[in-house]
Amino acid sequence: MPELPEVEVIRNGIAAYLIGQRIERVIVRTDRLRWPVPAQLGLLMEGEIIQRVGRRGKYLYLECGQGYLLVHLGMTGTLRIWPRHGHMHAMTDRHDHIDWMLENCVLRFRDPRRFGAILWHPREAGDILRHPRFAKIGIEPLSAAFNGAHLYQQTRGRRISIKQTLLSGQIVAGVGNIYACESLFRAGLHPARRAGRISASRYTKLADAIDATLTEAIEKGGSTLRDFSSSLGERGYFQLDCFVYGRAGQPCRKCAALIRRIVQQQRATYYCPQCQRF
DNA sequence: AAGCCTACCTGTTGGC
DNA sequence: TGCCAACAGGTAGGCT
Structure with missing residues (x-):
């Protein structure tokens, strides 16, 4: 996707x-x-x-x-x-x-x-x-204006989970299911945590995690997907080595706890119960 | 207004 | 081995 x-x-x-x-x-x-x-x-x-x-x-x-x-x-x-x-x-x-x-x-x-x-x-x-x-779509996550303070401001009063907030695209643009899960893992944030109850400092961590996750994925894609004019075109597309996405039941790559799959608003969410805290 | 649900679509996967 | 149901999810629009 x-x-x-x-x-x-x-x-x-x-x-x-x-x-x-x-x-x-x-x-x-x-x-x-x-x-x-x-x-x-x-x-x-x-x-x-x-x-x-x-x-x-x-x-x-x-x-x-x-x-x-x-x-x-x-x-x-x-x-x-x-x-x-x-x-x-x-x-x-x-x-x-x-x-x-x-x-x-x-x-x-x-x-x-x-x-x-x-x-x-x-x-x-x-x-x-x-x-x-x-x-109606949110700020570009790779722009200079995107940071933890922005996330913090935009989520005041929000009762829905941080995972659903990211996925909605209303606050940050372009983050889909895979990178939402991966970014939350990187930030050590539980996907079900209410967006309006996350501290400014944890939002700074999340903003950095989103930035790093997207930037790394672009670099990987860029290195494996050089030539669009031939059958090589699709190589590297989903060659992501995810930490959590699609890995339910498998050991976490950081702590070996088993990755869990839950469903939020009809969408699968993957997370590590050990690394990601409320 | 925020939040939740559904429709759209077809290739792939898993269970029996 | 074959069949069918479930699943995958980005997004707008409609409903509460």
């Missing part, structure tokens, strides 16, 4: 192939994703030149002259670069939904479960960072 680090690695990996390229043709094979793909996406984008590839939370955006293409990868979405020469890109399977034919390569969106989204934001509607879809 692409969370912020995976999206950032993808952004960084595809940007060099895309920037400065003219979009010659757009092929939409499936227009039913999470939301309908904009009708006439080709008319909107053909002839446009990609100027920038940005990210906000788990959203990617391609900035063009007339507007922005917003991309969300959902659970199973991928973006891959294929060379235009040769015939490799002529082979598509039923989950290859959209192709952008550029001058030198093909950008392909694939998404078996179709939880992903492709949206268009015209330039006259304003800057992409003011997009209504971005208005």
